[in-house]
Amino acid sequence: MNIPDHKLSQLRQLEAESIQILREAAAEFDNPVMMYSVGKDSSVMLRLAVKAFAPGPLPFPLLHVDTTWKFQDMYRYRDQVENELNGELIKYVNQDGVKMGVNPFDFGSKKHTDIMKTDALKQALSKYEFDCAFGGARRDEEKSRAKERIFSFRDAHHQWDPKNQRPELWNVFNAKIKKGENVRVFPLSNWTELDVWLYVWLENIAVVPLYFAAERPVVERSGTWIMVDDDRMRLEEGEKPQMKRVRFRTLGCYPLSGAVESTADTVPKVIQEMLLNRFSERQGRLIDFDEEGSMEAKKREGYF
Amino acid sequence: MTDEKELIREDIEAYLAKYRKKELLRFVSVGSVDDGKSTLIGRILYDTGMVFEDQMAAVRAASQSDEPDLALLTDGLKAEREQGITIDVAYRYFATDKRKFIIADTPGHIQYTRNMVTGASTADVALILIDARYGVLQQSRRHAYIASLLGIPHLAVCVNKMDLKEFSKDVFDSIRADFMEFGKTLRFKDIQAFPVSALLGDNVVSNSENTPWYDGPNVLEYLETVPVSADRNFDDFRYPVQYVIRPDLDYRGFAGEVASGVIKKGDDVVSLPSGKTSRVKAIDTFEGEIDEAFAAQSVTIRLEDEIDISRGDMLVKPNNLPRATRRFDAFMVWMHEKPLDTEKAYLVKHTTQTVRAQIDKIHFEVDMDTLEEKPTDGIRLNDIAKVHISCHRALYVDDYARNRQTGAFIVIDSLTNNTVAAGMIALEGSSQNLEDAMKELHAESAMEPKTFVSPAERMERFGQRGATVWLTGLPGSGRWTLAYALERKLFDQGRTATVVSPVGEDLRSMISAAKAVTDAGLINICAFPSPTKKDRAELVDRLGENRVVQVYVNTDEALCRERRPDADFSGFEPPENPDVTVSLDEVRIDKAVDIILNALEARGQFEDH
């Protein structure tokens, strides 16, 4: 008895698989949390989680690791999400970093990110004793991600060992850990950037307006546009903010996020531009410009 | 992609409407080193426009010659790049105007069998590369065998490097014939062969002018059209409950992914293991109720009756049951450096259930050279074997060939939590009725009530093998003093040792006690009188020769008699071949302890340093 119309479109199949992953982790771990970065991937992941547990509330809190240097638009959007959320949102700032006065200008992008993002995340996971952290990373984002597991094991120091990962077969996930260890779970592993945008569009998911083109005050640095988002921005000699129609492909700390000139002000237009341009997505993110394979190094250190 | 570019430019919404409806196809690509797998995948990605400009720039920069080396597109982790070969499964994504694809890119060498198995577990198609110059080598047969074992329905055989064989029809035909013959022994729904040059692009994404004699599809065409939606099992409804959603007293939904089959609102269902029946009241999704759900959909089911159901339970239909069983056979691929231990209890995760289980019998191993059964004394990394498994409680299973969801399981080491094996259940015999199923579900554990901690595990925990140090000697020879001194020294060295000295027991009970302590992995020290050869023979017989260390405490008889004038010295038979002899009138106690320790070490009693 083969019923031919029992077909799932690829997007619905990805959705069903992600929901299976979210439920599996929520059932198997004692104290999961969802890392919520305010970006589009987080927004899609959050929607999938809402679907997985509807009509019930989210069975885990969201965690926003705040570097204190995000775009103002991101904070506004986050607070809006928090208001509508049927669940809890934890905001975590590395107070040691604040006391040290860490910022992207004096400390450089690497140190700033290490302290305010990587260390902060580890602190938060340890403080609340989370044994599972959902992340919105995708395998298509970057080469070294292609081999990442969906349930990615981390030792008690939050470290990831590429040589010592558990084999992952079918959709039977091994969630067994010892006390102090934790697992990063990536429900969007098999989604591509196009899938994420398409889902945002089809599901009418609100995202931070920065993804869409608008006139913004920017300065040019290392070939990309940096937005002057507040008065903490340090201008170099001779630099003068100018208004440009730009949008952001990825969002992070505003002094470290490069914008591209664009006229795309709707989701379909953004997708159109993305497909026609065929740039690698992370080009706009300055922290990746270090060395080849730097993403892998960051991962080992516990960045993701 | 080029055709689609127009559509993207002209009408993005029409393009998106089309893209979202695409079907997903997962395939695993396998080849041995240098067969051209990376080049083929790189070629597909490049020719379908899936390569970003900056990626291509990096590839051009890294290429040895003027032509970009497309194989570099699929390189993964740094360490692997340095070694020059892929050593893990890498997942890649691309889409054409017909389908979206997920490639599980896996190495083909025998030492990476576990990686191939991982990639194969979810694949719809296996794409196997063969070097046209060498024909069907044993490794290609092995790849096909593994693909078939993992239940991949479709096999695509790419005969690569045809350019080096002048695109000869004869070469291709003979390789194809060879493979088809072999393929008959496997379980694929269909097998297709392609004459390709990954390097030059022939028959990869476009038909080649160099092979006018070939009128089949090119590789991409095949991937775009091979029918896969009917591969799922839509016949047997299986619904492992993943999560119970209970926001308030009025709502109780059982969330899960339909593993197989179809369920409609109003259908009768039975819940395992309770055997209670009910009817589907609603199938909920976030978007609202739906009338039916089918394999691979994640939904939430509500029932008419309040029956107690929790995670790990399974909803099925009363007239179509899985096998409820605590014992089954399975093909298993061992995935860990530490070999299978048939005496230990592992965890088996099957659908949403995790149970303790023992892999208690190895029927045979599959010889990776001949693909035939061979007897074996153990299962090691990358071995494939048919085994028997006994579980603590019943699982609800199907034969893997019929159901890739409810026929699959993983094995977890409960000590390290590593995933150590993957299993494919092999069921024989007729189906079970509900009555039989209930009997099985109410039965006791199928694991024999004996220890599930194996000697190997104890050894690992204690860093030592269990043994009994048995001291023999005349009354007054100083056996007990030596025994306690030895215990102290062992303890100081971090060993786990004890002196067993019950008062008023007979020799038989003493030997039983010695055996229990030795079985537990401890170093047992005992100086109970055993004057005759027969006494010691009984000890050795019960404990096994390799677990007894006989120490003859050969203290001068005159001294012993002087110390213990009242003791009975008659009938003492000195041991003939003791492992160690110490004379406490000649060496001091601590020296004697060292002699015994050295002997223990020399026997390999301790594992570490």
Ligand SMILES: Nc1nc2c(ncn2[C@@H]2O[C@H](COP(=O)(O)OP(=O)(O)O)[C@@H](O)[C@H]2O)c(=O)[nH]1
């Ligand atoms: N002549 C020829 N060489 C090829 C072909 N495909 C791959 N090669 C070469 O074979 C070598 C190994 O290819 P690669 O893709 O790295 O193999 P892999 O180890 O299977 O990934 C490289 O030097 C390729 O350029 C082909 O179709 N024809």
